[in-house]
Structures are given as structure tokens and as C-alpha cells.
Amino acid sequence: MDQQNQKPVSEILSAQEIRRYSLQINNASLGVEGQEKIKQAKVLVVGAGGKGSSLMQIMAAVGVGMIGISDNFPVQEADLSRQHLYGSSDLGKQKAIISKQKLIQINHFVEYKLHNVCLSEQNINTICSNYDILIDATDNFTAHTF
DSSP states (O other): OBTTTTBOOOSSSOHHHHHHTHHHHTSTTTHHHHHHHHHHOEEEEEOOSHHHHHHHHHHHHHTOSEEEEEOOOBBOGGGTTTOTTOOGGGBTSBHHHHHHHHHHHHOTTSEEEEEOSOOOTTTHHHHHTTOSEEEEOOOSGGGGOO
């Protein structure tokens, strides 16, 4: 905290980020230090469908530093009623690619990494080793078999 101006100061957050996240920073239980930890977090979301797309929107909004997106499926019409990140113009497009484009609109300060593949025994260690937190947002049994 800058004692003269009573404004939060950070070596990790830019002045624009401090303004953007000011409600979170002003929360006594989070503060600048907590927001800095959020910015330094690297989270992989496996599955960009109903659960994953909702989680990614929230994580982007609060300023998670890096969001990895792992999905290899296209947006389908039946998905639109529960996958609110996507719209009719996204039908047939890969969820990982589209979600990154939409999430940038929510928060361009976040780094987004695409993994436009299904996780498998061959790639899981390589992909997951770059993240602090892994979220299983898949909704099909076959995704859990490796």
C-alpha cells in the first residue's frame, strides 16, 4: 500500500489490473497479496463443455494468471442450452479454440494455453506438468479411463 496516496501497490499487478480487481483487492480476506497469488496461478481445465466453460469464465474474470484449455470436441447445437460461452455462430468449431477467443474478451490480462487434444496416457504428463491446479470438467466416462 502506498502510504501517501492510500493506493495498493504491486510488483506483479499493473495499475490497470489493480483498478480492474479493486473490489477483490479491497476485500480484507484477499488483498493485494491474494490477488497476486491468483495472477500467479496456472490452472488446466480438462473439458471446455458445460462445467469447464462456466469455470473458465469465472477464472478469467477474477484474473487467474494462466488458464490451460484441454478439449478436442466441436460445439454442437445440443450443447448451447448448457454451455453459455458458445453461441449459434460457434457450431462445428473446436471448443478449445472458440473458448480462448471468448475468454480474451472477458479478460485480456490472462494467458490462455490451448491443448486442442484429448488427454491420454501419452500426453498427460507433458501437458499437466505446466500447471499448479488441474480441474476435471469432463462429462463422459471415456475421458476418465487413462
